Amino acid sequence: MPLLGLLPRRAWAALLSQLLRPPCASCTGAVRCQSQGTRDLSPQHMVVREKILDLVISCFKRHGAKGMDTPAFELKETLTEKYGEDSGLMYDLKDQGGELLSLRYDLTVPFARYLAMNKVKKMKRYHVGKVWRRESPAIVQGRYREFCQCDFDIAGQFDPMIPDAECLKIMCEILSGLQLGDFLIKVNDRRIVDGMFAVCGVPESKFRAICSSIDKLDKMAWKDVRHEMVAKKGLAPEVADRIGDYVQCHGGVSLVEQMFQDPRLSQNKQALEGLGDLKLLFEYLTLFGIADKISFDLSLARGLDYYTGVIYEAVLLQTPIQAGEDPLNVGSVAAGGRYDGLVGMFHPKGHKVPCVGLSIGVERIFYIVEQRMKTKGEKVRTTETQVFVATPQKNFLQERLKLIAELWDSGIKAEMLYKNNPKLLTQLHYCESTGIPLVVIIGEQELKEGVIKIRSVASREEVAIKRENLVAEIQKRLSES
């Protein structure tokens, strides 16, 4: 997100959506560019994504999570009043008869609705899917109006902080596994935030609004956030200043101890509960060997309304800077927290199911990895083809078709040119440009002798082998490489 200055995010989004209306620069004539703020994913994008999503999903599975999916749209009322200030950014569907629908804004609210609807009291699930938000697109930083989220959540009544610690462990495993460079996970607790507001003198009716302002501290300077709180949200200046003292504090478990001694905060029951849980959390994080990655940070607030306990957000300290690479400011790459009240909002009798979870900001991660590959000039193969079927002669289409069907039927990934009489050079060039490692060649001579030539594209070496041994020979070569 660019610096939004003093405009509320929603107003800014509306303004920008006016300014950015099509036609855009790259569009001409009959072709209009695709829906504003979204984009197509090319084969190059898809290869990077597949690799990253594989790593993320295999981590989720390593922790025993089940897969799940929900529809792209929900009843509008399901999504209403769950997201605080951001609710205006929802995509609604047109009323074409039936219920009013909106595109999902995240994967957490649909999960809570699912648990309540199916009366599930315990579940560890992951969900990878698209979500949609009508934000002002800041394309340069990898943000679009349609984007992918990767969520992991643990629902159920358990002993305190054990699932919460596992969520932080998962974030560490994924961020380490992706080799994005150093990272830090900021941790706080909604009860500490609220306790801080209470002891600083924020009226309870303003808690969520002030929480939203504090949440902007990673993108805005304190003086701008303070101005928003005082001028826009009507907070007394001295109350704002008291908050200011707290939100500059961050540190390890020793800061937790220090806050226990804080003369104001220690008077607040909620804050003490939060601090007690954080202390226990740090104990478990130490056993997991990840305490050095975690920072207790009183400026962390998280904008969403539904959090009730521990909250966290992972930031990259820097991206690994290669020669010529600009440092990237990508903001948070993973976040989450505890939301014990959300499921109850959907349950007919209000039964609560405590939940804690995390969301990996894969779009930003895709962007970082793509930028890094671009800088390094790394190329990705967008196909997995292992063998190309070629001929040096005319009128060999029939033989090529028979041969390639044999390869496909043996599970070998194979291509040929869709031409009756392609030139050999064109065929070999295709292999080189697309990275296919092996060519099998059939011509008159080979047909007469009952052999096929196998050519290595890299070494250009060719050997003739018996037709009946072809599949076995290819499989042997592929398993060796």
Next chain:
Amino acid sequence: MPLLGLLPRRAWAALLSQLLRPPCASCTGAVRCQSQGTRDLSPQHMVVREKILDLVISCFKRHGAKGMDTPAFELKETLTEKYGEDSGLMYDLKDQGGELLSLRYDLTVPFARYLAMNKVKKMKRYHVGKVWRRESPAIVQGRYREFCQCDFDIAGQFDPMIPDAECLKIMCEILSGLQLGDFLIKVNDRRIVDGMFAVCGVPESKFRAICSSIDKLDKMAWKDVRHEMVAKKGLAPEVADRIGDYVQCHGGVSLVEQMFQDPRLSQNKQALEGLGDLKLLFEYLTLFGIADKISFDLSLARGLDYYTGVIYEAVLLQTPIQAGEDPLNVGSVAAGGRYDGLVGMFHPKGHKVPCVGLSIGVERIFYIVEQRMKTKGEKVRTTETQVFVATPQKNFLQERLKLIAELWDSGIKAEMLYKNNPKLLTQLHYCESTGIPLVVIIGEQELKEGVIKIRSVASREEVAIKRENLVAEIQKRLSES
């Protein structure tokens, strides 16, 4: 689709959407059921889906296709007038400022838009994604308003029928691979359909409308289709009867030869072109070894407007009937065809890119496989957890946390209960009910001796091994099983 009688599909959909309005039977109080006509996918659904999609995607990759994705919504104008009678079934987004948008209706039109926008002249791609249609939900037959499509398409100017034959080969590979029982692929050509209409005396302005009627022949009796053509679409009865003679014809390559001799059809240039291509297609299908799966069927019309050449549709002849299993009527499970004009509609200068492709009806396939598993009483594991970390004693949470982190860090899929002091029986029961094969047990004795017990859940055998050998021993056991 249920029998729709004589109502046009759109009117029927509107009527049914009124009748089916919520509240529905399963909804009570505060919980409303999710958006009508869509559904959540449970972990059980997801396991079946993952397996089937893996098989489909690996076939697409075997044929050298690249992955791609497009946004869930397109500009409304992009989708308008591409789908014939079904256009009314589009989901529109509410006008919240900016361009008018609609949810994508299939993956073909977005692909064509992508090719034109990026001036791509040649591409072999697959695309797996959700599409949305406001049809009357016929849930019993596995149809929902949100569903997954798996498309493979070849774009580019190539020698005739080579890519077309590959599309049919792919359909055969996938349907055989999924072991759904016997299947048949009906083939026809839009030019033969149009030629047939012309020689029967259908006015050209009615071609597409009559084509839509013919398309219903797999769900409606000829006399009902005839009535629709005559009473609703104003066709002369004798014209309808002439069509009736043709659409009863189906057979192999010999029927192609027979149609070449047909006194009426052989007078039509378009039809002759189509027949010539089909003859060549059958030659290639024979080389691929799949000609026996293909039937030239003059009743096949395909409802979508954009087809221009060969069209095809795969139907299951019967699902493999197990004891107690009802035969399933699932209709077509894969379909496609050639659409040489679609890309040009999006290109600023109208440049054409010929395309041919196919779409696998995976939702129906999911449904068939799920039904079959249900009948057989087959259970699926919804997690992949390999090892469970247990303790028989109190106050061993810390040791369990250290141990499980070690397993996770070694890439082993591991779980434990989120309780401070769980009972051993509860822990072992969890393994049995979720299918975890191995348990590692740590207690006072083991801690003192520096060992861990490994227990096989199936055999209940336990052995103690040195703590430092634990990961290696687990990996050995997992690789053996």
